[in-house]
Amino acid sequence: MGVIVLAMAGIYIFNKISLHNEASQIKDYGEKIEVFDGMINVVEKGQGQETIVLLPGLGTGSPVLDYTPLTKELENDYRVVVIEPFGYGLSSQTKRDRTSANIAEEIHEVVGKLNIDSFILMGHSISGIYSLNYVATYPESVKAFVGIDNSVPDQPAEKVDDRMTNFLTEAGIMRIMVNLSPNLKNALTFDGIDKKTYQQNLMLNLKNYNNKMIRNEQQLLEKNIPAARKQAFPKELPVLLFVAKDTVELDDNWLEWHKIQAESVTRGEVVELSGPHSLHHTQSKAIAEKFKQFMNEK
Template identity: 35%
Template sequence: MVVLVVLLLGTILQAVFRHFEIKKINELAYGQTVNVDGRKMKVEVVGNGTKTIVILPALGVPSPILEFRQLAGLLSEHFTVITIEPFGYGLSDGTDKERSIENISKELHTCLEILGYTEYYLLSHSIYGAYSIYYSNQYPNEVKGIIGLDSSVPGMYSDIPAVINFLEDIFPYVGKVKTTVGISRFTSLFNPDFGIPAVVGYEWTSEEKKAVKMDYS
């Protein structure tokens, strides 16, 4: 009974905090907006190298631009780096279109086409590694190569026990529950760097840290 009361109280407090934080998050206004199929897709472009790298996120990343900003900053010393927040991620709009690999690939390509990029490397994290293989087969003249960042590949789960597959499938939902009932927020109170990746050579600004903590809480 005590546990249920604590979870209920955490859920209520989390809803109240999020109500006031949503406006702050929307006011961050990072990156730029690209109109793709009548919806807003957020991207951030840094650097001006002759070669271009497109960063694509893992499943369930709250804000790809903030998540990869430190990596993009380091790479921008030698490359033009584009971080895309696909529909449903970060400050991009949601969509009622099926999240099929075909639709996702077409939307990403439309975004890059509008931005004017026709040759690039895909730096793909987790599930987008598999998506990138499909994408590169659809647009072979544009994709110069794929850089895997702990990437998924087709067939990688074929020999994995069913229980592991099950755990992989429910992991994003576990994270969502932790956020909904306030566990992530409670954890961040005791850890000032909660959710903030540490990379040698890049210093987060105080505003960036606040934004990341809001995204993860």
Template identity: 35%
Template sequence: MKKSIRIIGKIILWFFVIIVVLLIISALAHKILTSMEKDKYKIGKTIDINGKHMQAYVTGQGDKTIVLLSGLGTASPITDFMPLADRLSADYKVVILEYFGYGFSDTTNAERSNEYIVNEIRTALNQLEIKGPYILMPHSISGVYSLYFAMKYPDEVEAIIGIDESVPNQTKFSKDPDMSHSLTLLNTFGIIRDVSYLLPDAWDSKSENNNYTQEQIKLKKMATAWNSLNKSVINEFNMVNKNTEELYDVKYPDNLPVLAILAKESVDTDNYWLPLHQQLITNPSIQKVETLAGGHYLHWTNADKIAELAKEFISAN
């Protein structure tokens, strides 16, 4: 009996040793591959903000500047917005910023509050020597940051054109629990990368991302392995409730042109989605809500229509 127990004990010990060794190999491989991939596929310009590197992409030569701001946890904002940026760049200067923890940007321990993120956006635009006022085009959570930007620095915001953008009062209806920081281990040990190899179909977004080239789809998949569940994204996720509460019941200034382009799937799924956006309006003559067929990532499948609506709206205002 004692001999059997010792054998079982050794098997369990060796099992854990093998698991630890595999995790170490996975972590090292992930770190090396991430560094190599980022160097090889880097797009845009790297700027310095408070000692950290942030990535930006600038295209187009128009007199007006559109700043594209991504949703929470978008792995590669530059790639994600590329089809839309290409269409907008025919008429406007277009800037895509990758927040810390996104795309090719560094991670950071800095607080992911409205104030910090908006100041980072402003610093990045200043580093790029692009003067305002800006037309902010936020997707998802960046709608909250854009509203904060417009309230605090009204002279720097010419208009807001949202893509199924978040609004502050939505967390009155739906709040998410905090995300555990231990989840960063999935990123550290390269487990998300491992899953992408074992289950490639789970990362196959060709059917939804029909505006993207094969190279762009490949980069989006790689960026998912780089950035999913890193410390910056988790910190930002855990600040959502506080950031929205800071702006509860705030409405758009009545002199600010606003176009909210909502996804029909979001409107149909949450009966409060459309009314919450309508409640922000103070001047219907320059503030409007449109609905497009599609899901939350409207720019994946509706880049042409979004660009068309944006151009019409900007021309009219």
């Protein structure tokens, strides 16, 4: 028993020292924008006439680095703006609850301060839910929605029990798991990423993993997802949904739910691509090509 306690204490101390040392190794990037009681970090790429606003999936350590393959494919033709919500990347935290309404309001504050009047909204995973709220609240701002294996209102909204995750994170065990697990390492490895970018991405993920903002966001899923069932994209809004084959194989309803969402608008399309949930890691070229074709079909 004593050996286990000593080992746990050692892992805890090692993790705290590592986080402290890594804080000075994380390279700054982006522009910090004051929003309500905090600072939201954004990165802009490209100078195209049309603007794409990219929103991340739940708990993404660094949305900017995570979207690197996709921004590279889009920046020659578009102005691409990656927003790191509170608790993500280099953004600060906030006292505001992570409700869909609050997140949509924060996004609107950011695009307003960047003088973006109209844009294409592109979101991965849970951002599909927040995008519904955003479009319902600010319909005049969005020209089209593009989902990357996006969450949909029909999916289950189960209460998240994060006690074990909290323990693993606070105890420093999660760091050990990342270093030992090929699957966790692969989640941070994607097309075109070099060793330095991987290390930065790893440090930011360890820094932000399961922080207060992410935990609050997870707990509110059981309210945010059902609330989205009362919302829908406007009939006239173009909607393009990329669906991951791996997710389809895990959930028999996944493809059908996306087809229902696409059919709710006049011009909606679902494209199934081979690969994992984070399609932008492995299918950025295909996503960009299909997206450009879709937008040119106006």
